[in-house]
Amino acid sequence: MKKEIDARGLACPQPVILTRKALQDNDEIVVVVDNVTARENVKRMAQSQGCEVVIEGDGKDIRIHMTRGSSCQAPQPATSPEGPLVIAIGSDRMGSGEDKLGSLLMRSFIHTVVEASQRPDTMIFFNTGVRLTVAGSEVIEDLRELSGSGVNILVCGTCLGYFEIKDQLAAGTVSNMYDIAEAMLSAGRLVQL
């Protein structure tokens, strides 16, 4: 018989945690949830584990059937186009509007880049983005790790000079607009923050 987990009334992320635990010991389970957010979270997690997911019911009684199958593989990452992957970071914050939030998001983003299966070939830092590359930056360990694994980290020299922090550079190499423009123009994919 399928193992059944009643996750109704539990706050996020508890339904996902219970599901993940149950999937470690069972190939076939049913999780009952009472809201759409929990349904989607559980579904995504199960699919990322290579499970087949069937949902029945709605409202306060949603039953999510999960079957771990050898034929169901985790989704493959999209193939990258020709040419290097470049990430250009022009601010020490991710997004604009709320500085504290932006700083939090940037740290979270850089951490995720370190953990990502596909690391960028080049990362470019300019304007206030250069503050991320100097001593005392919250992400300096991450940037060193990226640099050590072969990611080319270019830091705008004009910008370091403008903020008078050139002597504090702690990750990457001081670069100029020629290198920065060339890296951007020859990118297969350019991700700009």
Add this chain to the structure above:
Amino acid sequence: MTATDFQVVIFDSVSSALLAEKILKKLDIPFKIIPVPRHISSDCGVCIRFSARERERIEGSLAGRVGIQTILPL
């Protein structure tokens, strides 16, 4: 260090995470802000990752002051 050496504090909101960050910084307790791992939740924001041996200090300094949802091994 292996992944099992780490634990994460999951908060009830992003502002709780920011508040916790402020408190831990002041106490000089090492930690890292990371996205809530995908296997825990796909849309619950950021959490604080710390070394398992700091658990008591972390719990002691945040309990009652910050909205913590749970603390989990990574």
